[in-house]
Amino acid sequence: MNVTKEYSGTTAFLIAGLIFIVSISGITNHDLWTPDEPREAAIALSMNKSGNLVIPELAGKPFVEKPPLFYIISSAFLGLLGNFIGNTAALRLTSACFGLGTILFTFLLGSMFLERRRALLAAAMLATTFGFVHVTHWLLVDNALMFFVIAAIWALAGSYGLAQSRPEPALAHSALLPLAGLLAAGAFLTKGLVGPVIIAIAWLGLLTAFLNRAGWKPIFASKSILFHLGSLAVFLLITGGWVWLFYRQGGPELFREWWWNNHFGRFSGQSTHLGHISPWYYYLGVLPVYLLPWLAPFASALMDFLKKIWRREALPAGMLMLGFWILGTFALFSVSATKREIYLCVILPACALFSAAGMQENTSRTSGLILRIWLALFFAAAILGIAAPVLAPWFGSPAPLRPGGMHFTALAATAAALVIVLAKRPAFIPRFLLAALALYAVLLTVYCPLVDAYKSYGGTFRAAGQAIAKYPGLKLGAWNLDETTVAGFYYYCDLTFTAIGDRATLADILAGRHGTLNGAVTLQKKDDPINLPAGENQVIFEGRMGKRRLIRVLAAQDWQMKCIMKNAE
Numbered sequence: 001m002n003v004t005k006e007y008s009g010t011t012a013f014l015i016a017g018l019i020f021i022v023s024i025s026g027i028t029n030h031d032l033w034t035p036d037e038p039r040e041a042a043i044a045l046s047m048n049k050s051g052n053l054v055i056p057e058l059a060g061k062p063f064v065e066k067p068p069l070f071y072i073i074s075s076a077f078l079g080l081l082g083n084f085i086g087n088t089a090a091l092r093l094t095s096a097c098f099g100l101g102t103i104l105f106t107f108l109l110g111s112m113f114l115e116r117r118r119a120l121l122a123a124a125m126l127a128t129t130f131g132f133v134h135v136t137h138w139l140l141v142d143n144a145l146m147f148f149v150i151a152a153i154w155a156l157a158g159s160y161g162l163a164q165s166r167p168e169p170a171l172a173h174s175a176l177l178p179l180a181g182l183l184a185a186g187a188f189l190t191k192g193l194v195g196p197v198i199i200a201i202a203w204l205g206l207l208t209a210f211l212n213r214a215g216w217k218p219i220f221a222s223k224s225i226l227f228h229l230g231s232l233a234v235f236l237l238i239t240g241g242w243v244w245l246f247y248r249q250g251g252p253e254l255f256r257e258w259w260w261n262n263h264f265g266r267f268s269g270q271s272t273h274l275g276h277i278s279p280w281y282y283y284l285g286v287l288p289v290y291l292l293p294w295l296a297p298f299a300s301a302l303m304d305f306l307k308k309i310w311r312r313e314a315l316p317a318g319m320l321m322l323g324f325w326i327l328g329t330f331a332l333f334s335v336s337a338t339k340r341e342i343y344l345c346v347i348l349p350a351c352a353l354f355s356a357a358g359m360q361e362n363t364s365r366t367s368g369l370i371l372r373i374w375l376a377l378f379f380a381a382a383i384l385g386i387a388a389p390v391l392a393p394w395f396g397s398p399a400p401l402r403p404g405g406m407h408f409t410a411l412a413a414t415a416a417a418l419v420i421v422l423a424k425r426p427a428f429i430p431r432f433l434l435a436a437l438a439l440y441a442v443l444l445t446v447y448c449p450l451v452d453a454y455k456s457y458g459g460t461f462r463a464a465g466q467a468i469a470k471y472p473g474l475k476l477g478a479w480n481l482d483e484t485t486v487a488g489f490y491y492y493c494d495l496t497f498t499a500i501g502d503r504a505t506l507a508d509i510l511a512g513r514h515g516t517l518n519g520a521v522t523l524q525k526k527d528d529p530i531n532l533p534a535g536e537n538q539v540i541f542e543g544r545m546g547k548r549r550l551i552r553v554l555a556a557q558d559w560q561m562k563c564i565m566k567n568a569e
Contacts, residue, residue: 030448043056048079054245110122155179159176192262293370302326378443468493510557
């Protein structure tokens, strides 16, 4: 299976078109999903309404886990497109656009030190990596971080002459350095220090390769120093300006929460209230899954890289940069106490470039077998998803969807993918990419509405909001609500509630003894009882969200009776 055979213009165009189709598939046909989307959507909506671009807010309260840039951009998408495609689709389109930008810069970065066809292969490999498709179809800040990181590294690579095979002229494109500073500032304003740190790790690889090639002298040239200082100045002016505004508007306590607890507390594990604490080996199980179906070529390229390091052999500048980026970031994330699988998306472009650069002319049998198994699973999943509306009644369940034009289109796309796989030309890898992209589009189109029937909380929030609206005199507090529930009420119902601080206050409210509140919104999670006060609680609304969450709207014991008597009068 030849992997470096020149792609025809038609094949390259089809791959690019399918990458775009996959990127926008599955972003309009389902509601917000937990764990992250309700919170991120509520913050973007709040920013769109308030116009406060300095400190993100969740349902009227400061949310300082992340800086505001992603929310600024997503709120702009909301304002521009929300009335046309719906708020949820407009917000999720933000992630899709950052994903497309990441694919573009993967190709541009690869073109600096790889053959053009391998750079295209790397971009297509990234677009078909399971982890990348998963993250870019989710409303996540990490999509913006991934984009700004690779864009900044591309600017640094151009500045350090990664595309040049000879040491001279050294730093001929150093004018790109201020752009790198601007993009690094974007990474900081997206997720804090972690973005610039990852960029710095990759820059160390670039610097090491440059010093091996040209020595220190070009670095200390007056032009080079000027542009390096300019890059640093751009970064500090932009990030420092926001930090100053944040401190002035939020005050020292809020600043400490963002700067110390969210950065260093997460890293050390002291900020346990933020959750997601996992052991050091957590990512060893996540990365292989995220790299599918390209795990075999990545593992082969990594082993070859480590062997050359062990033997002290010379490494190409591009591979050295990628090696620093992947291994350094992986080590940084592993020693951090807070871990989530989505964090690894920031190294996926490097992994795709690493794999494409290291692939031999003929793909190994192991890699070919994995790719064929992957396609077989995709075909089976596509057929099952297309047939789900027809098969569901046979198993005693109502059809979650009626067969329609979407299913016939998906069936046609699946058939086309099968024809591409069975064809003899072009080479297998381009055929695999075309088929895999077509099947990704099918799966995202067919399965998102199916999953949404079980995963969406939107219907429950809307029903709760309608029930509350029937009682305009009901003044509700919030008892035991989590981030997702607070965000959902704000996003779907435009409702916020005063938090009830202790159980005694809750008892006073439900007994009708509280001076201001006469009801409560409560959340009960599985295996997490909320311990309501004894007595007969008047339930105005009750709704379940999935298997774990139960929402109740409770009124004070005599409040409903007073309302009935007043209406009778």
